[in-house]
Amino acid sequence: MAKIKEFLKKLIPPIILSLFGTSKTNKAKNEESVTWSGDYLFWGDAKSVCTGYDDSNILEHCKAALLKVKNGEAIYERDSVVFDKIQYSCWLLVGLQKAALENDGRLYVLDFGGSLGSSYYQNQAFLNSVKDLRWCIIEQSKFVDCGKAYFENEQLRFYHTIEECMKNFKPNVLLLSSVLQYLEKPYQWIEKFVLLKIPYIIIDRTSFADVGSEMLTVQNVPEQIYGASYPCWFFNERKLLEKFKGYTSLASFESYCDHSLVINSLFHANWKGHVLKLN
Numbered sequence: 312m313a314k315i316k317e318f319l320k321k322l323i324p325p326i327i328l329s330l331f332g333t334s335k336t337n338k339a340k341n342e343e344s345v346t347w348s349g350d351y352l353f354w355g356d357a358k359s360v361c362t363g364y365d366d367s368n369i370l371e372h373c374k375a376a377l378l379k380v381k382n383g384e385a386i387y388e389r390d391s392v393v394f395d396k397i398q399y400s401c402w403l404l405v406g407l408q409k410a411a412l413e414n415d416g417r418l419y420v421l422d423f424g425g426s427l428g429s430s431y432y433q434n435q436a437f438l439n440s441v442k443d444l445r446w447c448i449i450e451q452s453k454f455v456d457c458g459k460a461y462f463e464n465e466q467l468r469f470y471h472t473i474e475e476c477m478k479n480f481k482p483n484v485l486l487l488s489s490v491l492q493y494l495e496k497p498y499q500w501i502e503k504f505v506l507l508k509i510p511y512i513i514i515d516r517t518s519f520a521d522v523g524s525e526m527l528t529v530q531n532v533p534e535q536i537y538g539a540s541y542p543c544w545f546f547n548e549r550k551l552l553e554k555f556k557g558y559t560s561l562a563s564f565e566s567y568c569d570h571s572l573v574i575n576s577l578f579h580a581n582w583k584g585h586v587l588k589l590n
Contacts, residue, residue, distance in 0.1 A: 357542035372537040402564040406586040416442030421482035424490030489516035492544040515584040520545035558587040
């Protein structure tokens, strides 16, 4: 693993490497007020006590925050919150640049659950040298409609389904950033992702627990962010990775912005990522 990481570091400019040492100190304080509770057996039970991720309030907050970024009124947005300094997921950038280098400077990203373009805008400055960039987001219908109306451009596109996207582009990266834990049946989705045989899959900001099996909780987001709640999985890391059959993890890394913490006073949780390559 150490040799692989050293090899990957050689692929990117020194300015990005300098970010590796600072990501742990850049974590946003407002995320400390987000809480997780409960230990549910069934998704329906957890969902019954939640407002849900399809709450229109979430879309409006995301739209308002990202419009500020697009219009130059804010530097960076994450989870509908604006910041005065961009925080980078450095291994995400490593994976993206490696995929582009191996594809003659072409980078076609399928960003599953990518909101209105948060990761696209976050990493735009470091992707300007990519010869051909296409960033395709798969989202809920109302996010897609909003994205097409306010954010779509030559590089950034929005689609309702994976199939619709892949009629127009052949992605060389599948990005799964802070999305797997919010899917009712994540392993069924992973089976679908694997069948696509996309050369790279980058998992980022994914929640794991130090217990033998998954834990299903309810995540509560306070009013000062957008006031919502939804079911959230905490995975067993080994089990999750085993589902990505035919892929090898080139690197694992901790989230650049999510704190490790104790859930229900019972288990430790952390947020991690992996750069996976098709064998």
